[in-house]
Amino acid sequence: MFSLCDDTLQNVGLPAVCIVWQTAMIILFGVFIRYNEESDTHWIEQRKAKNISSDVENDFYYRYPSFQDVHVMIFVGFGFLMTFLKRYSFGAVGYNFLIASFGLQWALLMQGWFHSLDYSDGKIKIGIENMINADFCVAGCLIAYGAVLGKVSAVQLLVMTLFGITLFAVEEYIILDLIHARDAGGSMVIHTFGAYYGLSISWMLYRPNLNQSDRLQGSVYHSDVFAMIGTLFLWMFWPSFNSAVTDHGDGQHRAALNTYLALASTVLTTVAISSLFQKHGKLDMVHIQNSTLAGGVAVGTAAEFMLMPYGSLIVGFCCGIISTLGYVYLTPFMEKHLKIQDTCGIHNLHAMPGVIGGIVGAITAATATESVYGVEGNTFDFDGDFKDTVPTRQGGLQAAALCVAICFGVGGGILVGCILRLPIWGDPADDNCFDDEPYWELPDEEEAIPPILQYNNHMRNKDM
Amino acid sequence: MFSLCDDTLQNVGLPAVCIVWQTAMIILFGVFIRYNEESDTHWIEQRKAKNISSDVENDFYYRYPSFQDVHVMIFVGFGFLMTFLKRYSFGAVGYNFLIASFGLQWALLMQGWFHSLDYSDGKIKIGIENMINADFCVAGCLIAYGAVLGKVSAVQLLVMTLFGITLFAVEEYIILDLIHARDAGGSMVIHTFGAYYGLSISWMLYRPNLNQSDRLQGSVYHSDVFAMIGTLFLWMFWPSFNSAVTDHGDGQHRAALNTYLALASTVLTTVAISSLFQKHGKLDMVHIQNSTLAGGVAVGTAAEFMLMPYGSLIVGFCCGIISTLGYVYLTPFMEKHLKIQDTCGIHNLHAMPGVIGGIVGAITAATATESVYGVEGNTFDFDGDFKDTVPTRQGGLQAAALCVAICFGVGGGILVGCILRLPIWGDPADDNCFDDEPYWELPDEEEAIPPILQYNNHMRNKDM
């Protein structure tokens, strides 16, 4: 029924990659990674030395609830969002689980070298904020997975994640530390980068005969309901995503509020456009599952700024429209004319809203005033690390950051796409795409029918 | 197969309502809504001016974890609880998503005008507590949705939500601010009001020929499992619901504890009664999905009071019995004799337990003593805003509040029911109720059968 180019590779490739890479992680963690001062037993001494009044000032208590929400988004949110395909739910949720688990370890190292290296002893010191950032870094790769869902093997996904995390860490370092742009919810750093990375890979891996799998490239009733679990957990916890690493106090408070509002607004315009462009005014589950999230993406950069509640609603309003129209017109166009096969429509959910988010961030930054942001406020610290930054300059930096994210995404994607085209990764044949069968032990569905019905069917067949 | 009275309306009605209303929200938010002092960039200055020692005193950290739990209850809890119908899961979770997203924006405005208006500049100042209250307000409308599930169109639901939120805000203002009753978990304000609002609407929209949809008014195996996702997330996070806006410190602590206990007790009596009243002692999933939650409803008002742990257990004990008996006897009776068709049985899950909750609250308040509540305690502050309030008087106020909630529910429901009977909303024909088909693009189920089985069936049919 299906044939793999290399059965031995399939048998040995995935286990070998997993074991070797995990062993490498252990060694690198052994050499480089230690607890930071807030997760180390010496915290109590540090606390007293620094005159910190209470354990509750440990960053853990400011960020752990947000971390857990982000964690749910990564594993249940992304995982279940992709279960919509009728016969690829195991691959969706299972491979998402695998690459996220590898990715977060590699991200702790890569981001650690850039951001958390203690030069006194050459060790990376980690705590709760590193855990959140590692999850963020993984999100970029999971977005990219959406573009190639059902068309690549587990080993290809792991390779894609290895390079994706590496590129992400460099891009993030350039954007946050060299350019000094701000991007709390990662509209640029995570979504724009991740989406263009995935789309470029999908373009490099173009399959002209993918229509052979048309039969499987759709949903069934219950797989769409499973996907709604992913949608809702992403939607509900997005305020935590955008506020997880913002400043304590008003920074986290405002980021959560802005995101909450933007997302609510997106739902209404998504429903409107979905209904308007379907026959008989029906709603399309693909739009409800995906475009309702666009507002959270687009408000990522500006969520911590003084975007104002109505500003958040406007961002969400526009993104619901643009994202849904993207599903209606752009995705078919891209597949037909640009040779980009985008299984989950990440161009509509992450790329366009991410770019919008970058632009909104640049405009908000450029129009900042001291009366709005206060003299002591550290949230939108347009004096940043150097005294002569003026708001318009910060706006320019934000725009530059957006360009960096796009370039890293496209360039990195093409590079990694070339690597993934090597015929050694055991990717599925065209008529095996979107099918769990080649990679998973599947249960025998015949027996799913309750015995009483089996009996009835048996009788009925007999009678005829 | 089905016919809509007005195809054009269906095509244009929903998009028009969504776009226009969302635009109105943006304008109203622009005119009225601003950040409050804890979510504004000037927080750091405020903090220093008010001598607040730490960012952790920002209300965000006291309430955000509870907010996220409540948010999950609203979108996953209510949404999935209603997926039990075999062919209405898209409508259940999708429309729930739509009306909650609209409702929370409208609630921020309505509740804001009554509770958070800053008279110095005429703006509503919002923060985390407003977000929670908006979600609460939405809960009232989602409860009402349960009564009419599968029998109304999306536009009707939006109209129902618009009026529901408006009525809720007025009712809440009367109960909390004029009567000075307390209702932390909203037994009266949310559940009693929401349930009678929904039941009255369902009564006004009575469909004598609904039995034409009998074929679809039931569950299938997996839709019942989906509904359990909703049940469990409601059940687990109910302690957060009842404690989300109670006083800091012991108030939140006690409310969570009481709710946790009441819910545990309800599960056992629900199982007992369900088994007792079925043939062969079998359990009925409808009871397990719904009646297990009744304890959380009934303990809503008194959760923050000194109800005592055994008091919580007693409340839960009674509600499990009453609610399950309601499903067995009352729901069929109401449908047959009172012409109230209650799809989800909200009378058993919200109306009766809500009324019990109001009564329990009144009794607990009336029997309060200074030795139990302390002189400094602010949780059950029976001196409230005026010094001469005595416990028995507070008990009377609680009882008065319950009456207000019922009146608003019934009266408002009849009024809105009249509006919804206008023949312009595109509601489904009797034989299209409980069916996603008229409103959603549905996947083609034939292809759900794995290819190997399709082949087998093909062969089998051939042989015959």
Added chain:
Amino acid sequence: MFSLCDDTLQNVGLPAVCIVWQTAMIILFGVFIRYNEESDTHWIEQRKAKNISSDVENDFYYRYPSFQDVHVMIFVGFGFLMTFLKRYSFGAVGYNFLIASFGLQWALLMQGWFHSLDYSDGKIKIGIENMINADFCVAGCLIAYGAVLGKVSAVQLLVMTLFGITLFAVEEYIILDLIHARDAGGSMVIHTFGAYYGLSISWMLYRPNLNQSDRLQGSVYHSDVFAMIGTLFLWMFWPSFNSAVTDHGDGQHRAALNTYLALASTVLTTVAISSLFQKHGKLDMVHIQNSTLAGGVAVGTAAEFMLMPYGSLIVGFCCGIISTLGYVYLTPFMEKHLKIQDTCGIHNLHAMPGVIGGIVGAITAATATESVYGVEGNTFDFDGDFKDTVPTRQGGLQAAALCVAICFGVGGGILVGCILRLPIWGDPADDNCFDDEPYWELPDEEEAIPPILQYNNHMRNKDM
């Protein structure tokens, strides 16, 4: 189609047990259980008397987010993990709900008598930490449920829970209070005990003719996806489980971090071994659903210690391998040769990793040094309650604790197994195992087929 030995018992047994036991709980709670000082209205006075600066120092704010995560693990995590069987999803999630709800009440009493008894008035004073510990205690019984899933009645499960909680509380008291071992995440106290308790019961209830239910002892496609909901919520929230009752500050911080890392590592080795030992390198959902969690179990005891990030990865690495190999080789061996039928494979997920966790804890404790743990640190307080404890001695105590856990599990399981063999509990016949049919009202599946398909089938049959 099926016969129950005693229909009357089935009709009356379960309701009677639920009502009587719940009534007993109310009476015992009335006699014994009161709020502790942090959940009582007198908190504000206590706070001032003890010079506590802020409400945020109420233990509620340190632990409530973790509590809610643990709560999700107990009800959704364990509940959905067991829904993998094709026709036992109602029993899995429903009975899990029932026994957890009873268990947590009984656990509050049992653990309260040992740990939270206020000798001044003979009352048990409860708060957030008791709620977490009650959930932990329940976890032990739910683990045991995994071994007998599908083969026992609800009444048997309740009996098993009653005794399980009782044994747990005694075992926990011996390990934590008499031996003075530490076991924050319960590798020994919860997992080792619970697993051996369940396995011993399963051994006592051995069914030689269980193969009559072979037809039902497997999954279907969507039941495996449901089970992944359980897996992921357990996996994601395990850091909260292991850190929920550890010390404030660095203790909770470090426990969460270690668990996060161990679990990530486990996923990779589970995938590797699963793929390596299947035909064509395919992955097996049973392994992905279960073995990926083994790292969380094994790091339970040592999570709060200075295990170091690489140490956590190593523990996860080993457990993924051992647990998956257990599913491949050990479970069939145990069923065939040891007469232990372990439905969910708890020996691989809880017993072996739990024992490993105990050993890792003993080694980590034995090798503790003052330079690593600090003089003031209270996390690994090897001076404990008596000054002369040295690390090696603490290591010995940890090892002794592990033995106690195993003995209580095996001994208690055999005892309770004897009780459960009495022919009065209405357990299912061999050919009714793994089937919801005897205990639940099941929906009529015929109607699940959308009408259009029914029509097609009808036509097709007619033509032939």
